[in-house]
Amino acid sequence: MARSTGSTRLKSHPRRRLLAAMVGLLEYSDRTQAGVQKKRSGWWKLNDRQREILSSSYLERLNETSNLIKKNNQIVQQILDHSLAFYNISFPDLLRFQSAHKSDPRPIGDHTSVVQSLKHFVRDWSTAGAHERESTFPQILSTLETLCPEGGDQRARQKILVPGAGLGRLAYEISALGFTTVANEYSFYMSMAHRWVLSLADHDEGGTQHTYYPFVNWWSHQRESRNVLRGITFPEVQPSSKALERYTLLEGDFTKLFLDDGERGSYDAVVTLFFIDTARNIVEYLENIHAVLKAGGTWINLGPLLYGTGPWVEPSLGEILQMAQRLGFELLPTDGRFGADSFNGQVPEWKGKVRGCLAGYSWDKESLSRNAYEAQFWVARKVR
Amino acid sequence: MARSTGSTRLKSHPRRRLLAAMVGLLEYSDRTQAGVQKKRSGWWKLNDRQREILSSSYLERLNETSNLIKKNNQIVQQILDHSLAFYNISFPDLLRFQSAHKSDPRPIGDHTSVVQSLKHFVRDWSTAGAHERESTFPQILSTLETLCPEGGDQRARQKILVPGAGLGRLAYEISALGFTTVANEYSFYMSMAHRWVLSLADHDEGGTQHTYYPFVNWWSHQRESRNVLRGITFPEVQPSSKALERYTLLEGDFTKLFLDDGERGSYDAVVTLFFIDTARNIVEYLENIHAVLKAGGTWINLGPLLYGTGPWVEPSLGEILQMAQRLGFELLPTDGRFGADSFNGQVPEWKGKVRGCLAGYSWDKESLSRNAYEAQFWVARKVR
Numbered sequence: 210m211a212r213s214t215g216s217t218r219l220k221s222h223p224r225r226r227l228l229a230a231m232v233g234l235l236e237y238s239d240r241t242q243a244g245v246q247k248k249r250s251g252w253w254k255l256n257d258r259q260r261e262i263l264s265s266s267y268l269e270r271l272n273e274t275s276n277l278i279k280k281n282n283q284i285v286q287q288i289l290d291h292s293l294a295f296y297n298i299s300f301p302d303l304l305r306f307q308s309a310h311k312s313d314p315r316p317i318g319d320h321t322s323v324v325q326s327l328k329h330f331v332r333d334w335s336t337a338g339a340h341e342r343e344s345t346f347p348q349i350l351s352t353l354e355t356l357c358p359e360g361g362d363q364r365a366r367q368k369i370l371v372p373g374a375g376l377g378r379l380a381y382e383i384s385a386l387g388f389t390t391v392a393n394e395y396s397f398y399m400s401m402a403h404r405w406v407l408s409l410a411d412h413d414e415g416g417t418q419h420t421y422y423p424f425v426n427w428w429s430h431q432r433e434s435r436n437v438l439r440g441i442t443f444p445e446v447q448p449s450s451k452a453l454e455r456y457t458l459l460e461g462d463f464t465k466l467f468l469d470d471g472e473r474g475s476y477d478a479v480v481t482l483f484f485i486d487t488a489r490n491i492v493e494y495l496e497n498i499h500a501v502l503k504a505g506g507t508w509i510n511l512g513p514l515l516y517g518t519g520p521w522v523e524p525s526l527g528e529i530l531q532m533a534q535r536l537g538f539e540l541l542p543t544d545g546r547f548g549a550d551s552f553n554g555q556v557p558e559w560k561g562k563v564r565g566c567l568a569g570y571s572w573d574k575e576s577l578s579r580n581a582y583e584a585q586f587w588v589a590r591k592v593r
Numbered sequence: 594m595a596r597s598t599g600s601t602r603l604k605s606h607p608r609r610r611l612l613a614a615m616v617g618l619l620e621y622s623d624r625t626q627a628g629v630q631k632k633r634s635g636w637w638k639l640n641d642r643q644r645e646i647l648s649s650s651y652l653e654r655l656n657e658t659s660n661l662i663k664k665n666n667q668i669v670q671q672i673l674d675h676s677l678a679f680y681n682i683s684f685p686d687l688l689r690f691q692s693a694h695k696s697d698p699r700p701i702g703d704h705t706s707v708v709q710s711l712k713h714f715v716r717d718w719s720t721a722g723a724h725e726r727e728s729t730f731p732q733i734l735s736t737l738e739t740l741c742p743e744g745g746d747q748r749a750r751q752k753i754l755v756p757g758a759g760l761g762r763l764a765y766e767i768s769a770l771g772f773t774t775v776a777n778e779y780s781f782y783m784s785m786a787h788r789w790v791l792s793l794a795d796h797d798e799g800g801t802q803h804t805y806y807p808f809v810n811w812w813s814h815q816r817e818s819r820n821v822l823r824g825i826t827f828p829e830v831q832p833s834s835k836a837l838e839r840y841t842l843l844e845g846d847f848t849k850l851f852l853d854d855g856e857r858g859s860y861d862a863v864v865t866l867f868f869i870d871t872a873r874n875i876v877e878y879l880e881n882i883h884a885v886l887k888a889g890g891t892w893i894n895l896g897p898l899l900y901g902t903g904p905w906v907e908p909s910l911g912e913i914l915q916m917a918q919r920l921g922f923e924l925l926p927t928d929g930r931f932g933a934d935s936f937n938g939q940v941p942e943w944k945g946k947v948r949g950c951l952a953g954y955s956w957d958k959e960s961l962s963r964n965a966y967e968a969q970f971w972v973a974r975k976v977r
Contacts, residue, residue: 248906248907251904251905251906252905252906254874254905255874255876255905255906258880259874259876259877259880261919262876262879262880262916262919262920263876263906263908263912263916264912264915264919267906267908267912428900428907428909429870429898429899429900429907430897430898430899430966431898431909431910432909432910432911432935432936433909433910433911433936434908434909434911434912436909437909486813490638490639490643492639492643492646492647493643495646496642496643496646513814513961513962514813514814514815514961515813515814515962516812516813520635521635521636521638521639522632522635522636522639522647522651523632523812523813524647524651524818525812525815525816525817525818525820525821526815526816526817526961527816527817527818528647528648528651528818531648532646532647532648535645535646535648536646551816552816552817565961567963577897577898577910577949577966577967577968577969578897578899578966578967579951579964579965579966579967580963580964580965581963581964581965582814582961582962582963583961583962583963584961585961
């Protein structure tokens with residue numbers, strides 16, 4: 210992405226958003242250590258007897274946590290260095306930006322977004338996240354394979370768009386199947402980590418892995434104290450440079466990036482995984498999915514309907530399917546092994562087409578929390 | 594509760610907290626309707642084509658929602674009227690309090706707490722919440738029955754404390770088994786609804802039920818549009834005046850209410866359901882549970898470890914069990930039908946004692962969200 214030279218005052222300006230996300234990385238260590246310090250001062254609020262009851266091993270665990278955050282920060286700084294180079298931002302420029310926004314009413318970098326993006330290394334790129342991928346990837350990948358059973362050039366000519374690509378594992382797997390893949394991501398917190406993890410394909414041919422300690426921030430729901438100290442090694446699979454030849458990541462707003470004539474009607478398939486409910490305006494998302502597809506193109510969706518912050522409308526599953534039909538989509542039959550009929554077969558037009566499958570987001574298998582969505586799976590063809 | 598005459602300036606003063614919660618009820622309608630109005634303005638942010646794609650039935654549903662909120666408000670106003678009478682607050686006094694705090698930097702009544710307390714009618718007092726009660730009540734009630742197999746006077750002499758009693762269903766069921774039961778609740782949002790629903794025992798001998806529309810506030814995760822319009826009828830069981838003769842609700846802080854000599858060492862059992870992780874200082878909670886029990890008394894716990902806002906310490910399950918032992922509790926064997934060993938039998942001292950059972954809090958069975966905790970169940974005896 211070329212460095213823009215315009216004003217940085219507009220809040221949604223890409224360069225401003227990028228720099229803000231970089232400040233988030235820059236301040237990761239301080240803010241995470243501040244969290245540990247808060248836990249530490251909590252310990253000291255206990256009276257002597259209470260500290261004895263809890264035992265000083267609790268305090269020792271806090272010290273260990275603090276050391277692990279230093280290790281996490283080495284990864285964060287690698288992501289930052291890689292991003293500064295890739296986006297052509299100088300470190301002094303970043304520091305100037307940070308300093309110019311020091312007195313902003315709200316912190317300029319969003320610490321939660323940093324931690325969330327790092328957490329996705331577990332889901333997308335570690336063995337510990339395999340169960341989450343296995344509950345969501347196979348139905349998508351096998352549908353794409355069926356659309357184009359022959360590999361080779363045939364597949365490479367098929368263009369697949371994956372908006373909301375996160376840290377890129379699904380888009381990467383699509384690319385590894387031989388499709389030309391365009392990943393799209395709005396959040397620079399995600400795309401910086403995304404670009405860095407894919408860059409390991411080139412840098413680490415020997416297969417160097419990194420260890421991240423994701424649980425230092427989550428002390429609830431722990432069975433045993435030492436669980437929060439566990440490290441997750443990633444990437445479990447080294448991204449292949451060959452697969453990445455057909456792979457593009459486009460940073461930006463899904464509803465704005467694909468308005469050009471060159472992009473409209475140019476995709477063979479759009480794959481939305483845990484994506485459509487992130488929309489401020491879901492109708493616009495659906496219009497856009499429809500617009501970027503070729504005539505006869507395929508939309509594959511899998512995900513819940515947990516509307517994010519400030520959605521304009523919050524349609525039900527039924528309403529979304531009706532909208533898809535009004536836009537010119539026809540729902541296709543789907544395989545029964547991908548979940549039970551979402552409407553128990555009670556709605557004839559969607560019978561055997563729309564399926565619910567339990568998609569866990571209990572990313573920590575050792576945790577006492579068991580959360581899942583009945584994620585909705587459908588495949589639709591653009592018929593007009 | 595006698596009306597106190599002191600200053601209302603202290604934020605944690607009971608009268609101030611009570612009046613603030615009453616303001617929450619008073620403003621329920623306005624604030625909930627404002628939520629609908631926000632959804633309505635979201636609809637009008639769509640362009641003409643998008644509104645056509647979504648269909649005007651969406652707008653009609655918003656209007657229906659608005660009407661249901663009026664019905665909900667009839668229940669809320671009954672709770673408020675009952676509370677004003679019970680706590681001996683005059684309506685003009687409440688209005689004066691509301692008006693005096695109109696310009697507070699933060700709204701004086703917490704709307705979220707109002708909605709949460711109303712939502713508990715589903716969990717505690719409706720057929721729709723039966724699956725949640727059935728996954729958590731039987732292990733507690735059967736343990737109490739085993740502790741005192743004989744009913745009648747024998748049981749009535751046993752004093753059971755239920756802190757964090759919410760809307761009181763568990764405490765009520767304990768009382769219905771014949772035990773003398775003290776329910777304790779800190780939040781007036783909860784205890785006002787609690788007292789009102791139990792008052793139906795006297796008022797509604799014919800068995801009048803109320804219908805509440807809990808889903809008007811939750812539009813995410815809906816399969817079909819009309820799901821948000823469903824009503825829940827409650828109470829499914831009319832509270833019995835006879836059971837309530839042995840029943841007391843004490844409003845206030847669990848760590849402060851039971852410090853008197855008359856209370857310390859006076860309970861035969863303490864039952865904590867979804868409670869201990871709400872503590873700011875969980876060590877103090879454990880000390881208190883220990884202190885209020887008689888020698889040989891029993892602590893029954895069931896719940897997750899999802900620490901709330903601002904906890905001082907966040908111990909793991911293992912650390913909590915160790916603390917209990919250091920305080921003078923001995924863990925007792927529990928029945929295998931109440932869940933699998935939480936440590937897979939790997940920790941000899943807790944083997945066959947501490948069990949995890951899936952406790953759902955997906956209170957809306959029609960929803961596409963499937964959340965659950967592996968709630969931890971244990972029974973401990975105060976041995977010193």
